[in-house]
Amino acid sequence: MTSRHTSFLLLIVVGVTIYDDGVTANPVHFKPLQNGRMLATEVPRSKTALPMLTKSNRPSCNGGQKDPPSRVDTTQRVANLREQMKKATLAAYIIPSGDEHQSEQVAAPDERLKYISGFSGSAGRAIVTMTQQALFTDGRYFLQAEDELDCNWILMKDGEAFDPNELEWLGMTLLPRSRVGADPKLIGAETWLTVSNLLQYYGLEVVEVEENLVDLIWKTDGRPDYVSDPIFIHELKYAGKSWQDKVEEVRNIMKQYKVDMLILTALDEIAWLLNLRGNDIPYNPVFRSYVTVTLNELNLFVSTTKIRNNVREHFAAGSVKISEYNNFWAHLATVTGIVVIPEASSYAVYSKIKTASRFIEPSPVILMKAQKNEVEIKGMKNAHVKDAVALCDFLSFMETEIALGKPWTELSASRELSRYRAMQEGAMGDSFATISGFGPNGAVIHYEPSLETDANLTSSSIYLLDSGGQYLDGTTDVTRTIHYGEPTPLMIETYTRVLMGHIDLATAVFPKEILDSRVDILARKPLYEIGLDYNHGTGHGIGMFLGVHEAPTNIRTKGTGSPFQPGYFFSVEPGYYQDHEFGIRLENIMMVIEKDTKYSTKPMFAFEPVTLVPFEAKLIDTILLNKMQCDWLNGYHEKVLNVVGKELLTQNRKEGYNWLETKTKQLHCSAPGTLTISLLLLLVTLYISTIHQRY
């Protein structure tokens, strides 16, 4: 009998997800404190139950072993920070990884977390108390953090099922009435309010520390400067829509909301809206700035030395006022009317706006930017063909060299690949630090090779290569996994199942009301069947000559998810990681399309792969593939050869083309049963024919 349940387990969420780290998140939802009581599962656990990773249980800190080469000793820096905390009478200080725009990737002078802890991952929070220091990060960075943190650090594997989160930890570490400090510019408004509410439960007070304490000690300890490269125009032939038209659309939404002002603090939103790009942050072509939009004015706050005449001309036909970056804060204090404060903006922004004016909403620019227009779609596809040419030609070259016994390392491969990409038209550098991981390094999900860790590429294990390029017409992000020798059966089995999951998700067809998170299980199912999984999200949105991670698409095991829309671009990237042995990840960028189906009773969405790079036949156990998966793979390889092969020939890259021809050979997949039946039939018939011959 079909069901209609009133949902029994309703959650009254008055806070919000505090840390949302993909698959591995253990988000802190909490209920209003009713008479001081919380649900059993939410009551802080006792100190003894905490599975903290202290010195004694940090595997690499048990004494005897040599420090990992990437480890940084931050003892002195933490001591200096504690001096400053003492002056400010703080019992704890929180150092997040983001900058004041809540960027995932930050400029060198904003790498405060790395400075204080040594941890270089793109996501994490350090909390320093007068006696302890803890780093919280998610599954992608567990191995990396273990290597990079000195042994004074506690590593909190946030997001593993029973690990406490930082607030519980603080609640149990500090005495009631202690002051916990943080820089209000570096923490989102929603997060700040939630943290503040929850810490009250433990009797702790969150304190806004206006001058960043890390900056105070770092300024005399070699803190780098921000870059001063000029801002440049992202031409209409790439952007497809003028900044005036985009601003007009934003204003129409503002009218619909009946609001007077929109504040933009996210750098990719500002760059997209104004059709401008910059070099302020590595890999992300953005510039540090704030924007306020009213119905008849647009204020851009930016380092004005970066503005040249061409940008002033770009703005000539509209009412744009350019002011110095730091004037933003004074301006905020003067605003009136109803002001949309994007949920992702900092608490500093939030607290500067008068209470009556605050209207917290997701920025409308997020969804506008995610849905690429016709020109952007053409550009993204074109960028992916160029990117595939660079990657295939490079892989072909390196494969030949390695076969000849020439020395290659993770770093030299990474550098050479960047050089190949740079040769393509409109190339603007890499879209993130290449993850080039051989053998055990490949199991470090966000591994970035360094001089200390650089491994030789040999035929002895698997090589994972996750890289991407920025082009004027698009951004790419692709992962392939290669073996130059004889893969083990486990490598073949896991690679094949990762590929099966990749294909099952890539071929999904579903009604438009299905939210992105709901398709996640399709990618994991083949691994689940043999008891395996991967500790990161299955896919993320990607920008157009912008960030390699872009909202809203986020395919993962947790959370409600958000709708897909035609023209969204995102990654499909299941993987498998055998700790200390090898890593596998297979990543393509997909575009959401509307799909005609046999009966078409309702509008359906599907995906179209935009990344066109072959998979590795040597690592595929064709017996495991079903017919649909095998057919998809052959069809994909045929398309790769047609499209990328053609461009390789156009660019006169013959070796690359020959390599591609080999790699895209059609596979024959058939179940062992079928083969047996065929062989049996053959034998029986031969036997009959023999009998015939005899008599």
Add this chain to the structure above:
Amino acid sequence: MTSRHTSFLLLIVVGVTIYDDGVTANPVHFKPLQNGRMLATEVPRSKTALPMLTKSNRPSCNGGQKDPPSRVDTTQRVANLREQMKKATLAAYIIPSGDEHQSEQVAAPDERLKYISGFSGSAGRAIVTMTQQALFTDGRYFLQAEDELDCNWILMKDGEAFDPNELEWLGMTLLPRSRVGADPKLIGAETWLTVSNLLQYYGLEVVEVEENLVDLIWKTDGRPDYVSDPIFIHELKYAGKSWQDKVEEVRNIMKQYKVDMLILTALDEIAWLLNLRGNDIPYNPVFRSYVTVTLNELNLFVSTTKIRNNVREHFAAGSVKISEYNNFWAHLATVTGIVVIPEASSYAVYSKIKTASRFIEPSPVILMKAQKNEVEIKGMKNAHVKDAVALCDFLSFMETEIALGKPWTELSASRELSRYRAMQEGAMGDSFATISGFGPNGAVIHYEPSLETDANLTSSSIYLLDSGGQYLDGTTDVTRTIHYGEPTPLMIETYTRVLMGHIDLATAVFPKEILDSRVDILARKPLYEIGLDYNHGTGHGIGMFLGVHEAPTNIRTKGTGSPFQPGYFFSVEPGYYQDHEFGIRLENIMMVIEKDTKYSTKPMFAFEPVTLVPFEAKLIDTILLNKMQCDWLNGYHEKVLNVVGKELLTQNRKEGYNWLETKTKQLHCSAPGTLTISLLLLLVTLYISTIHQRY
């Protein structure tokens, strides 16, 4: 590059899901009204945009046609209700389908929605204003409501993507400052508060009407009485755990929560906790009652005439106080300390508790009851074998009769099946009104045949049979779809894809952190691929000699979902409905089990089918099945024959056994390509052998 997104589109939910009707729900989440502004998508749509189904667009009300046989004319009743509304100065009155225990299935005197509207489905709300009358229901009931409502009714297809919900409709229908009345006993506390808040946005006031207005007019219009059957004991050999032990566990949870009292209002929770059953509500062996539990006392409020000595003895060994049903309300007014009010209890209960005492939580009994103990598991499996014997023997008998041209109808089949079930040991009646739908009636998802609609079962179309039994040792719920003639290609294609989805979900293996809703897509994917879907949930929890729908399991396209636990029982029931032609649904009950996998890196859950009834080979296109699906089907049929066949023989039901042997014949599935290759090989070999012979 793998991602870690801070979630951008955070929803601050201060309200909760108001109506949550499985797959088709369009839940009303809303944000705090900030300066009187709401998000664009949440602003009420203009009147002209409302796709209401008024007389002119109710397909069966366009004039000319004869009224459907199941239509009820409620003109006079609604007029009488409006008289009462006038006296109470109400502009609108809300009539939900539940009773004061928020039961899905209600006793005859509680069928207020059916009395006032004619609509007999298990889920819906009527709203009557002085000039309009609207019924809101979900996808399972669209066709049924269209037939049953007279043409004065507006049918609101709640849950379809762009349909407004009842609150929006009210907001646009009534003048500001209008009073909207409802019975506070019939609406859940959370729902009442949310509705009340949102209606405030439209300037409307929600009024508690203590005396139910429908009862006022119905009492002189043939309202039936409640039944007075005695309450009986559910013996320990079935329940597996004494009521004392269960209450002890509840008290331990209360101590953990630090609360003083727990109120139970859900009838299945009370029956389960006390190991008692009753006959108050059709199909559900429960009795109308309330319970309050403190750390040293248990109060049972129930019609004391239903309590016999055996029940008093059952309670002799513990401190249980039995009071009259209606004394519950007076008792509530006296309670002190912290009181857990289950989220699903009525607003009347909530409002009787002093503010300082209120602690709204899901009832802890929900999860205790869902996770069946060893004895209950054994009972459930045993009940399903008996149920399969009854169903298979009946299907075998009817198939023979129909082949002989004997007349069968939906109703006679339904009655005969009940008779077959009643012959099984421990049988206690059907677990819900059998859905016996031939041809077009099968497309009415929750169709129940009546004298007016009863169709002949012939070889001309598909027959859908969804039924279940209550047994002392378990509850069953099974759907099979049959064709006694030549199915059309569309029937075969859709049946096969429904079966593929069923198998894909039945064989899912996943880590324990994956919530139930996340597996929904596995069942729908094969239909999605050809543009089809079904308008109801994929699965629901089921009780043990209790409700056929039981929280928390609810597998559907919307909502966050809840965790599985080993020992949970639930249905897997994808379907396909071709409106006005036929319906297909394939439903098995599954048990959640812990699963050993090849590598077992983490604890995995999987499902075990408990329902053991064959599928219909005639309706399966084996070419569409992949090897895994074909193997599963053959393995399942083998188990069905072994287990159910054995019991059929034990019960000396030879015809049933023979039928089962035929129906469980192993299928050979192979892709057309394989067959072609095999045949080609055969031909080639034969040809070679011929050549050999020639020369």
